[in-house]
Amino acid sequence: MAHPRKELDIDEDMTLQRRFWTFERIGWVCMFLFLLAAVLGLLGRGGIGADQEKAGSQGEGLEVAYDRFLRQDAPSKMEVTFYRPQPEQQLSLNKTFLKKARIEQIVxxxxxxxxxxxxxxxxxxxxxxxxxxxxxxxxxxxxxLQTVVSDNATTLTINQFIYP
Known part of the structure; x- marks a missing residue:
């Protein structure tokens, strides 16, 4: 009695199949990297690095609130709080900040x-x-971007990174 064949009667190209499996794995890795970049905030505002940092304190007389990670050509803000009561406050920003940032408005x-x-x-x-x-x-x-902010009594250095 003849034994039935356990193979299917379809043509198979294992070389092509292995190439497809490799391509499929590369696609999965690319999707994972894209998702990881989104979570880290590399694809826009938000993500893990979206929290604001603070430099200085009330005891130092000057405090700066800023975003640690920025995106090139995207609106950002930096808030400076003066804790020394004076009728006139002076604030200096270093040349590096002026070269790497376009100040749109000061309020x-x-x-x-x-x-x-x-x-x-x-x-x-x-x-x-x-x-x-x-x-x-x-x-x-x-x-x-390393910015030096000073009010003549306190000098603070803040470090930021600008994504393209």
Whole structure:
């Protein structure tokens, strides 16, 4: 008695099948990397690095709230809080910040600004303890950004990274 064949009567090309399986695995890896990039915030605002950082404190007299990770050409903001009650507050930003960021708006507007060899000095007519100045800007280039913020008594250095 003849034994029945346990094979199907279809043509198979195992070389083509292995290539397809490899291509399929590469596709799965690409989808995983895309999802991982989205979770890390590399594809837009948000993700893991979306929280704001703070430098300085009330005891130091100056505090800066900023985003640690930025996206090139995307709107960003930096809030500076003065804790020393003075009728006029001065704030300086270094040249690196001015080269890598386009300042769109400052609220409240400075009463005076002066360009120096180290950067720019803004003078604000803010009264009272806890006065806040907000800088709205757009990062102009990708890479790291080290900004030095100073009010003549306290100097703070903040490090940010700009994604392309």
């Amino acid at each position: 409240p507007e400075p009463s005076k600004s002066e360009i120096t060899s180290e950067g720019i000095i803004y003078t604000f007519d803010v009264k009272g303890k806890g006065a806040v100045v907000t800088f709205y800007f757009e990062p102009a280039g990708a890479g790291s």
